[in-house]
Amino acid sequence: MRFFISMLFILKLGSVSGQSDAQQFLNSKSYLVLGLSEAVSETNRAGIWKLSPAIAVRYGLVVVDGYDERLDPMWSTRAAQIWYRHLYNQLSDSVLADIAMVEGPAYAQRVAYNAIAYRRWQNKLVRWKDEAETRTAINFDQWTYNEEPLLGPVYWEDLDTTIGGLDWNRIKAINPAITGDYLPAGASASIRLDSNIDEDIMERLWARAEVRDRDAGEELAQIRRRIENNIPDPSTHTRISYRVKSGDVLGAIAQRYRVSLSDLKRWNSLHSNMIRIGQDLVVYVPRGVEVATVTQEQAVENEGQVRSDEENRTEIQYRVKSGDTLWSIARNYPGISADDIMRWNGINENIQEGQMLLILVENTARP
Structure with missing residues (x-):
């Protein structure tokens, strides 16, 4: 595990050199960022490049519960840059590559054989470029920090308690990939910090996560037992x-x-x-x-009433189903009437779905 953390750190150091290239790509394609924000509505696409989970993972981003690198402008731009290069090599046309970034490669290939659609897209891209010139460009300098590697399980708030002296609000501001409270076990992440995370800190983060997971498991087991036994919520x-x-x-x-x-x-x-x-x-x-x-x-x-001659009968707990009446239930048990069921349970003829009824049957009378 320590070796894996060391390798993560080495890989992230190598990725820092790509920051200037990513900035240049973003500056040249800022109109696509604008167009994507207008044209893409699919809920599974996220970040300034509206990457789907499949595309993001294919080009090196981590997308898990609690951590989504598509939401980090710099890291998602690195992935988008590689994806665009592949699209351009596939389509051999910058307009079609732009279209593929927005609508996907299959759609762009269809546009390649439709002159009217191709011209319409050219005009749309020109409009986006004109609008983009009036917008403030994203500058990656604000995200120039040490990128510290992490391997889950890690609870984000434990960073402050383990390292100390951290401003949690600032950590979230410079790490937009953090979306929840927790980095799942086995998932890797890079966090921008002013402090370094060494192997000892990583071990302590894992230890804290183990305690939290154990406590959460015990709490979940208690909730399950409470629900199974129809025990009300202790808060109410x-x-x-x-x-x-x-x-x-x-x-x-x-x-x-x-x-x-x-x-x-x-x-x-x-x-x-x-x-x-x-x-x-x-x-x-x-x-x-x-x-x-x-x-x-x-x-x-x-209070339900049981006659002395009924005390040796077999007790059945019957759960009322949708459409049941006392008369329809009684027909399932020979020798039992609706009045018997009402007497045993101390109720009238009004019953509700899910209600439990006591039924006393002769040992040979069960349906």
């Missing part, structure tokens, strides 16, 4: 533990904390409404919601 709900007291019923607890009965059962892996004194229940209370006072009679109205 507070997790509390409620200990069941004598006389409590599950519906009263749910109404007291303004949560649904089905959610309360899911959070506590309950397959029925049976609870016992001293049992600890997890409740995710919406923030800013006042705890309600619910009478025993009100809770019983919404």
Whole structure:
């Protein structure tokens, strides 16, 4: 890895010599920059030369999440210069090469056999040249800094904490290729800095990135577990533990904390409404919601009821699908009526897609 960083540094030193050539190319083709800004609307083309990702990578630019060298005027001009040279060698005509920069080689080849279209493009290029003479030219002198090589994974803000004394806003201003927070693992980049990045600094940047990635992975795993278990967002709900007291019923607890009965059962892996004194229940209370006072009679109205002769049946959790009604669901289970489903779940006939329903079936009655 250290050898690779050293090679990156050597290659970037060699690229500095091409700055004056790139400036000369930009000055001679500034009208194309103007025309490209007017003519190209494809969202995948970026930078002053409106390079596509494929063209950019083909001619030596790095295009990854968090870092896109097409947005760096100097580096993208180096790539555009090589591309233009190839187009000119292919088409043997400067007008067609200009057209190919804007519309692509295939389109330029078609124009070569259409005199009217060729003349129209000549006029358009002349207009762009006239307009470009009134614009302020881009000068690469403002980007004349040491180009320090980096190899991901690197979090950009760690440059300041690792090296120290850096102005992050200035770093972003002189490094327009930085588009996000992070350089992915294995991706290479060059950053303009007043300080040097040696192998020791690179090792420390990788160590910081490893810690960040591990923390992010643990956070993502927690979010996945929360979603899988239908646990609310902790920024909007507070997790509390409620200990069941004598006389409590599950519906009263749910109404007291303004949560649904089905959610309360899911959070506590309950397959029925049976609870016992001293049992600890997890409740995710919406923030800013006042705890309600619910009478025993009100809770019983919404508490599912199971007869003693139904207690040995098999419990099924049924998720309501689009178009379901209690009657259509009941038809799937012999001997069960819509009234049974309403009684078991403490609901009326109104159900919603995604709602979980308790169904008690005989062991031989499953569909």
